[in-house]
Amino acid sequence: MTARYRVEEDALGKVEIPFQAYYGVQSERARRNFAVSGQTLGAQPGLVSAIAEVKKAAALANLDAGVLREPVAEAICQAADEVVAGLLGPEEFPVDVLSAGGGVSPNMNVNEVLANRANELLSGRRGYEFVHPDNHVNAGQSTSDAMATAVNIALHRDIVRLKESVGYLAGVLEQKIEEYRDTVKLSRTCLHDAVPVTFGQAFSAYLAVARRGAERLTDAAEHCLEVPMGGTIAGTGLGVGARYLDRIYPRLRETTGLELRRHTNFFDAFQNGDVFQYVSTVFKALACGLMKVARDLRILASGTEVRLPAVQAGSAFTPGNVSPVMADLVVQVGFQVCGNDTVVTMAVEGAELDFNAWTAVIAKNLFESARLLTNAMPLFADKCLRGLEIDAEANRRHAEEALGLSTVVGGVFGHDAGIRAAQHAADRGVSVKEAVVELGIAPRATAERLLDPMVLTDAVRSANLLDQMVADERSATRALVHGLATEARQAIFHAARLVARADEDVSRQEEQALKVVADALGLNGVPVAESEELVPVAIATLSPADRELVYAAAAWLAGADSVTEAREVALLSQLSEELELAPEVVAVLQAKVDTLREQRRKYLPRSEQLPWWEEFGDLLRRLLEA
Incomplete structure (x- = not known):
């Protein structure tokens, strides 16, 4: 009958161990003491392999050093190779990943497994007769340098795998960008409709996150190649010979296939975990970027803009409902990675004196974050992004109806015009384009040209268009105004001067305003003589249309401050008589002025209304076109 247990003994006494197990007394004590997380060292095959490779490199360096x-070194190397190949399964590494003691338990777990297997290879039976876990497998090492080196190796490889997943996700994003490069959508700021962009542009931001993540991962992986092997317990290298130190790094590179290099400061390596903190931050930044993508898609898929592929049946209560489960998965992964980063931060900050005893929890959370991100990204790419569909027509229609297009109107016709267009569109339930036409801000052809969503997504085309349209507006206004007879323009300017002086005081602001009016009328350099007359030119030189324009301009200026004083009313009455305008004509002109003022200021609070002189050129144009 085969015995079920064997007995091993240490300084604390005897312990029963499963007879077939390769691990020994220290591993068994750790298994019993620290079983808290439900996750064992065997569940971290990357770390187990890295520790075994460190032990193999140390055995070879110790062989070189004599x-x-x-035979002992070769047996340890063969046992390590079997661990790396998975021939000794996860059940041989039963210590909890959160075992206390700064990494002693996982280090000794591997030491005992390798020692027992090496003895078996040499003598046909397990035990420590020929190969001892401390004297041979752990020769020239302490837990401090062996575990720190192994964690760096495993983490480097995890980062490389993660970078491959990032590259896969980036490839799918590039395909979607190309597929929907010219499909217009409406952007949102603070969750409110903003201005048109293309899906290609929006997705390019997602791709940028992936590419930056890949660059940062490359840098993080490089940091992990600097290891403190040979520093032993505190950084002094106590207990190892010079020959071992010369040979351990070449043997590490040979064993792992990685360009590992000696850390420049062993004391720094053992005391400070800022490299681990940096790696964790890189993971978190990538996770946050992915969460942004996933949450965006959840929002877009809640309406008609985006359709996500159905990968499983919907809610048991609402069977027809298709939930964005892959996006949900990525968000949850992101939450976990951010939580892991908090743990790493606390563990790094919690280092004390010459050694950070919290390596186990740092490693657990870093490995978990890398694994979650590595697994999540291909799933997200294949089961969500790749099958994503967009309704181009619905998105374009939505973009055309956006109130945010009023920003473009403001860029050409003035901020007040943009506000009026937006308010009118909101009040009437029409598009900004229709509002522009209905308010008389621009004719339909101009509105169509200005508010084409596709043009507005192109920074160069839209900028050139806006510059051209602003120039066209100014040129058209100048051409209309300057087309008036000089006498008519002089009469208009004189009327403006009379209105400014109606209160018998011309302020410095009004002086500057009159200069703006003179410029708008094209009178710079053309003298307008001071005169007590209401009209400084012969009435006969003014056509009926010119006389009406002179009065309308004066009437508009008199009410520019929203208050027409008694003196201004008297002035207008005298001016209408001087210009020989019939009362019914004056009434029509006053109504026209009131209508224009109402159109311009209906939706504007007083604080956002332009000074009257800034509106003067446009006013003359509208009076001429009315």
Whole structure:
């Protein structure tokens, strides 16, 4: 009958161990003491392999240094190779990943497994007769340098795999960008409709996150190649010979296939975990970027803009409902990665004196974050992004109806015009384009040209268009105004001067305003003589249309401050008589002026209304076109 247990003994006494197990007494004590997380060292095959490779490199370096006999070193190396190949399964590494003691338990777990297997290879039976876990497998090492080196190796490889997943996600994003490069959508700021963009542009931001993440991962992986092997317990290298130190790094590179290099400061490596903190921050930044993508898609899919592929049946209560489960998955992964980063931060900050005893929890959370991100991204790419569909027509229609287009109107016709267009569109339930036409801000052809959503998504085309349209507006206004007879323009300017002086005081502001009016009328350099007359030119030189324009301009200026004083009313009455305008004509002109003022200021609070002189050129144009 085969025995079920064997007995091993340490300084604390005897312990029963499963007979077939390769691990020994220290591993068994750790298994019993620290079983808290439900996750064992065996569930971290990357770390187990890295520790075994460190032990193999140390055995070879000790062989080179004459510390180990060749049969012992070869047996340890073969046992390590079997661990890396998975021939000794996860059940041989039962210590909890949160085992306390700064990494002693996982280090000794691997030492005992390798020692027992090496003895078996040499003698046909397990035990420590020929190969001892401390004297041979752990020769020239302490837990401090062996575990720190192994964690760096495993983490480097995890980062490389994660970078491959990022590259896969980026490839799918590039395909979607190309597929929907010219499909217009409406952007949103603070969750409110903003201005048109293309899906290609929006997705390019997602791609940028992936590419930056890949660059940062490359840098993080490089940091992990600097290891403190040979520093032993505190950084002094106590207990190892010079020959071992010369040979351990070449043997590490040979064993792992990685360009590992000696850390420049062993004391720094053992005391400070800022490299681990940096790696964790890189993971978190990538996770946050992915969460942004996933949450965006959840929002877009809640309406008609985006359709996400159905990958499983909907709610049990609402069977027809298709939930954005892959996006939900990425968000949850992101939450976990951010939580892991908090743990790493606390563990790094919690280092004390010459050694950080919290390596186990740092490693657990870093490995988990890398694994979650590595697994999540291909799933997200294949089951969500790749099958994503967009209703181009619905998105374009939505973009054309956006109130945010009023920003473009403001860029050409003035901020007040943009506000009026937006308010009118909102009040009437029409598009900004229709509002522009209905308010008389621009004719339909101009509105169509200005508010084409596709043009507005192109920074160069839209900028050139806006510059051209602003120039066209100014040129058209100048041409109309300057087309008036000089006498008519002089009469209009004189009327403006009379209105400014109606209160018998011309302020510095009004002086500057009159200069603006003169410029709008094209009178710079053309003298307008001071005169007590209401009209400084012969009435006969003014056509009936010119006389009406002179009065309308004066009437508009008199009410520009929203208050027409008694003196201004008297002035207008005298001016209408001087210009020989019939009362019914004056009434029509006053109504026209009131209508224009109402159109311009209906939706504007007083604080956002332009000074009257800034509106003067446009006013003359509208009076001429009315």
